[in-house]
Structures are given as structure tokens and as C-alpha cells.
Amino acid sequence: MDINTLSLRARSVLIAVVALLLFTPAAIFTLDEAYKASLTQATLQQLKLNSLMLISEFEFDNEAPSMPVSVRDEQLNLTDSGVYGYIKWQGELVWRSSSSLSIPVPLLPSPPQTGSEQFSEQDGLFIYIFTAEFAHSEGFSPVHFYVVYDKSSFDQERESFLKALWQGLLLLDALLLLSLLLGIKFLLKPLNRLNREIAAASDGTKGLVSSDYPIEITPLSSSINQLITHEKQQRERYKNSLSDLAHSLKTPLTVAKGEAGSLPQLIQPLNEIESIIQRQLKRAATQKPGWHAPIPVKAIAQQLLSAMAKVHAEQNLTLINNIADGFTLPMESTDLMEVLGNVLDNACKAANTQVSIYSEDTSATRDVIIEDDGPGIKEQDKQTLLTRGKRLDTYQEGQGIGMAVVSDIMASYGGRLAIESSASGGASIRLSFNRLTTLTGQ
Structure with a gap:
């Protein structure tokens, strides 16, 4: 997929998705670390309170450490509560809480200096240590209080x-994307309206596009209107000039043909000159036809097939019209009739029993295909006709009269003419019109 052709909607969604993919994990990591620090701090404060409670209940009785059977903190009295208390004096464990009796004594770190505290994490445990001094017969003696938290x-x-x-942020991301899609729809609404107006102008149902657009789009709509107006004016001037040229040549040519009456050898060259002039005038008249309302093809094709049935009645051909209902092409009706008429006439001349015409509509092109079951066109002749600049009316003797005009008209509409082979072995002429160059808006 080419990034340059990616739609504005897709670009916006892609940017938003990438931003959310980067932001969401970063936000979760940051919030998790902040929550962890807050939870750890709260745990530390709780362990400090547990330690102070142990200190308040500790004493020396007859020179020996003494603690009550049950302490005031119920967590230290309940088995497997997850909070355990230990007291060490002179390097020996002199007391452990009732909650720790069912588990082995963990490896207790070295205690800090008197009056200091220490907080650490070890083997899935939080360990808080505080060293306090108590009066003893030998003076003040340090006692180490351990509170362990699972x-x-x-x-x-x-x-x-x-x-x-995660659940909250994912839900928030979904709401943000939905809001973004709604915002994009609102943002692109003027462009969509402009696109519809251009399509209406292209099919002839609207003259110019509106001017009531946001200031960012107003220059574009103005330029489009100028282009449409200029194109119409230029086409009108061009047609007028061609009409003047045709009338200017008509009289001298008529005089020349009259003067050549006594010279029969000049009649044929003069007729050829007149034919060439008419052909080139028509070719010029169809150059860059601009904006045309699409016209239905099926009815015109049926009209031409009816005419072909009469012209080629002696061949008793089966003529099939499979053009889809509603299939249209943005051409002048006279040009379309000339293109289809010439190709159908050639197909009828070449056919043995059958000629068919049908349509193909894709996202890129709108095609009309005319097939016959005649002898077909040799592969080398196809390449010669399409690549070496020879006229198409030379592809088979007795066929193709007017095919040069067909090629010219197709080129003027940005179309292409391709010579293929039909399933029956005959010729298949494909008339292909590019959607983008014809601006049909369909």
C-alpha cells in the first residue's frame, strides 16, 4: 500500500492508533510505578507502627527479655496472617510472634545501629528493622525489632x-478512537461535500461548485470554478474556430472540385483531401472534451444492433446486447455512436454467426467489449496495430473503415482501445475508459 495514496481518514486513524499504542503502555508503566511506590510507602508506615507496638511491649524482667503472650496487634497473633514479628538480643532470637510459628524463620538481615531503621525487600518479603536501647544491669543494651511482611x-x-x-485505559482508548472517528467525519464533511459537487459538475447536473466553504478550502473551490469556467470558454472558442475553418475551406474546395471536372484524375485526390479535412476537424473537435453528463450505453447499443441487423441481413447474424442496465459513459452521444457503430460494423463483417457486446465495470475502469466469432486477428498483427503507429483500419482487408476515427475519439476521452481474442477465436475489441481521467463521479 502506497502511503501517498492513503486517505486522510486512514492517516488520522493510523496516527491515533500509533499514538495510543505508545501512550497506553507508557501511561500504565508510569501509573504502576507510582502506585507501587505509594503502596510500598503505606506498607512501610504500617510496619513502623507494628515495630513501635513491639517496642512499647518489650521489657527486661529479671535481666531477661520479656514479651506478653498476646500482643496488641492481632495480625501478629493470628497464624499465617502474613505479618510476622521477631526480636533479637545479643545476636540471639529471643522472641517470635504467634503468627510466625507455622513457618520457618527467614534469613534476617544484619540490624542497623542503635536508633536507626532499615527497610528492605528479600525473597518475597518486606523486612523492617529498628534498633532500640533498653536499660539493663550491665547498662543500656541494644535490642533489634524485626517486622516481616509477606x-x-x-x-x-x-x-x-x-x-x-488496563481495562480502564483500553476502554478510554476505544472512546478516544470513537471520538476521533466522529471528529474526522465532521472535519472531512466540507471535503466530502466538495467531492460531491465536483462529481455533480462532472456529470453535468451542476454548473459550478459552491463557495461557502471553510477558509482552508475556499481557495481550492475557487480554483476549481475557474478551471471549469476556463475549460468551457476555451472549448467554445475552439469549436467556433473549427467551424470558421470548416466554412473557410468549404468554398475553395468546392471551387477546386468544380474546376477539376475536366480532369478526372484530380477528383479522387480532392475527395481524399475533403475526407482528411473532415476527419481532422472531427478529431480536433473531440480533443479534451472536458465535462460530460454520462449517457446510458445499452439503449444506444441496441439501436446500433438493430441497424446492423438490417445492414448485414444477408449474413443472418445473432446479435447479443449484454450491456448492464444503468451502465453509462461520459461521452457525447454522437461520439459514442460513432465509436460503437464502427466497431460493431467491423465485427459484423468479420463474424460467421454471432456478434456480442457487453460491459465490465471495475473500480478503475468502465469497459465495453465487442466480440465476434470470425477468423480473428493474428497476434503479430495486434502488436503491429497497437505499437507501430499503423492505422487500425488496415488490420484486415475490407474491414475497419473508420477505425482510425475510433482510435482518435477514444484517445480524446482518455480511453484505450485493445485488440484481444474472443473465446470463440474471433476478435475482441475492448474499449476501456479510465474512471479517474473521465471524472464520472460514479
Whole structure:
């Protein structure tokens, strides 16, 4: 897919999706880290309170450390509560909370200096240590208070937060994309209206496009109107000039033919000159025909087939019209009749039993195909006719009269003429009209 041809809507959505793909993980990472820091700080404060409670209940009794059977913090009394307390004195573990009796004693880090605290994470545990001094017979003695917190509940809370965060942000992303699509639709509304007006102007149902557009689009609409007006004026001047030229040549040519009455050898050259002049005038008249209302093809094709049935009645041909209903081409009706008439006439001359005409409509082209079941055209002749500049009316003796005009008219409408082979072995003439160059708006 070419990025240069990507629609404005697709570009906007692509930019938004890329931005969200970058923003959403970054936002989740940032918020997760902030939540983790906040949760860790809250855990630290709780462990400090647990430690202060242990310090308040600790004492020396008869020179030995003493703690009550049950402490005031129920978490330290309940088995497997996830909060465990330990007290070390003189390097020995002198007390452990009831909550820790069902688990082995973890590896407790070295304690800090007296009056200092230490907080660390180890093997899925938060460990808070505070060293306090107590009066003893030998003086003040440091006692180390450990409060251990199992991180499993911490991690579960964090995972729940992450899950809710992902769900919330994904929902927000979907709402943002929906809002963006609605915004793009509103933003492109003037361009869509301009496109419809151009299509209406191209099919002849509208003269000029409107001027009530946003200031960013107004110069474009003005330029389009100038182009349409200039094209119409230029085409009108061109036709007038051609008409003047035709009348200017008609009288001298008529006089020359009259004077050549006594010289029969000049009649044929003068007739050829007159034919050439008429052909070139018609060719010039059809150059860049501009904007035309599309005309239905099926009715014209049927009219021509009826005429061909009478002209070639002795051949008793089967003439088939498979042009789709509603199929149109943006051409002058006279040009379309001349193109189809010449090709159908040649097909009838070449056919053995049958001639068919049908349409093909794709996103890129609108094609008319005329096929016969005659002897066909040799492959080397096809290439010669299409690439070496020879006229198409030379492809087979007795056929193709007017095919040079067909080629010229097709070129003037931005169309192409291709010579192919039909399924029955005869000739297949494809008249292909590019949607983009004809601006049909269909």
C-alpha cells in the first residue's frame, strides 16, 4: 500500500492508533510505578507502627527479655496472617510472634545501629528493622525489632490495580478512537461535500461548485470554478474556430472540385483531401472534451444492433446486447455512436454467426467489449496495430473503415482501445475508459 495514496481518514486513524499504542503502555508503566511506590510507602508506615507496638511491649524482667503472650496487634497473633514479628538480643532470637510459628524463620538481615531503621525487600518479603536501647544491669543494651511482611498480598493488590488500569485505559482508548472517528467525519464533511459537487459538475447536473466553504478550502473551490469556467470558454472558442475553418475551406474546395471536372484524375485526390479535412476537424473537435453528463450505453447499443441487423441481413447474424442496465459513459452521444457503430460494423463483417457486446465495470475502469466469432486477428498483427503507429483500419482487408476515427475519439476521452481474442477465436475489441481521467463521479 502506497502511503501517498492513503486517505486522510486512514492517516488520522493510523496516527491515533500509533499514538495510543505508545501512550497506553507508557501511561500504565508510569501509573504502576507510582502506585507501587505509594503502596510500598503505606506498607512501610504500617510496619513502623507494628515495630513501635513491639517496642512499647518489650521489657527486661529479671535481666531477661520479656514479651506478653498476646500482643496488641492481632495480625501478629493470628497464624499465617502474613505479618510476622521477631526480636533479637545479643545476636540471639529471643522472641517470635504467634503468627510466625507455622513457618520457618527467614534469613534476617544484619540490624542497623542503635536508633536507626532499615527497610528492605528479600525473597518475597518486606523486612523492617529498628534498633532500640533498653536499660539493663550491665547498662543500656541494644535490642533489634524485626517486622516481616509477606509480599503476596502486596503483589495481589498490585495485580488487581494493573488489571483495572488496563481495562480502564483500553476502554478510554476505544472512546478516544470513537471520538476521533466522529471528529474526522465532521472535519472531512466540507471535503466530502466538495467531492460531491465536483462529481455533480462532472456529470453535468451542476454548473459550478459552491463557495461557502471553510477558509482552508475556499481557495481550492475557487480554483476549481475557474478551471471549469476556463475549460468551457476555451472549448467554445475552439469549436467556433473549427467551424470558421470548416466554412473557410468549404468554398475553395468546392471551387477546386468544380474546376477539376475536366480532369478526372484530380477528383479522387480532392475527395481524399475533403475526407482528411473532415476527419481532422472531427478529431480536433473531440480533443479534451472536458465535462460530460454520462449517457446510458445499452439503449444506444441496441439501436446500433438493430441497424446492423438490417445492414448485414444477408449474413443472418445473432446479435447479443449484454450491456448492464444503468451502465453509462461520459461521452457525447454522437461520439459514442460513432465509436460503437464502427466497431460493431467491423465485427459484423468479420463474424460467421454471432456478434456480442457487453460491459465490465471495475473500480478503475468502465469497459465495453465487442466480440465476434470470425477468423480473428493474428497476434503479430495486434502488436503491429497497437505499437507501430499503423492505422487500425488496415488490420484486415475490407474491414475497419473508420477505425482510425475510433482510435482518435477514444484517445480524446482518455480511453484505450485493445485488440484481444474472443473465446470463440474471433476478435475482441475492448474499449476501456479510465474512471479517474473521465471524472464520472460514479
